[in-house]
Amino acid sequence: EAQVTQNPRYLITVTGKKLTVTCSQNMNHEYMSWYRQDPGLGLRQIYYSMNVEVTDKGDVPEGYKVSRKEKRNFPLILESPSPNQTSLYFCASSFMGTGDEAFFGQGTRLTVV
């Protein structure tokens, strides 16, 4: 089954404790991205990757890092989480980029206390 898998689904952590949210896709897609979703602000792109070893900032990259060492995986790293990073996070992938249908993961609800 074609899918994007994120883990964990839910995470509560403390300020400053590094965490990683994993994302994996099995569709051989070139393009992957991370979004955060907040009430009233919709979906905002954090980072994206057009291919292996190619990553770039989206609209709200501050406080986040990503890596793309393999085509299928695109982890999101919060080196020092803060309460304003409490949000619902989605990983997405598409075959070629923004001009193509995106497949989304189920989401990771992160709470930073």
Next chain:
Amino acid sequence: GESVGLHLPTLSVQEGDNSIINCAYSNSASDYFIWYKQESGKGPQFIIDIRSNMDKRQGQRVTVLLNKTVKHLSLQIAATQPGDSAVYFCAENYAGNNRKLIWGLGTSLAVNP
């Protein structure tokens, strides 16, 4: 339609009626438009897309209309069912120098049995 603020615009329809969800997009240079459906607790799911060289596209029970003159996009759902209850997002692919996907804030569709 789309709006800024904490509360999503809500469309309430009776089961079996047709629904029309509207979206005003922002950029004349956008060349691809997509509708996504997001059910509670899930990631956005692709419904239908349309390229800028078309003004109408039909899927199963859904039709997307594109009016480039007034930069307006609409999603029509025929014979709306309870399973159609969700938040619907439009997105435009900006084809300028910095190609990116611009998301609307969403419209909540409530289907009354």
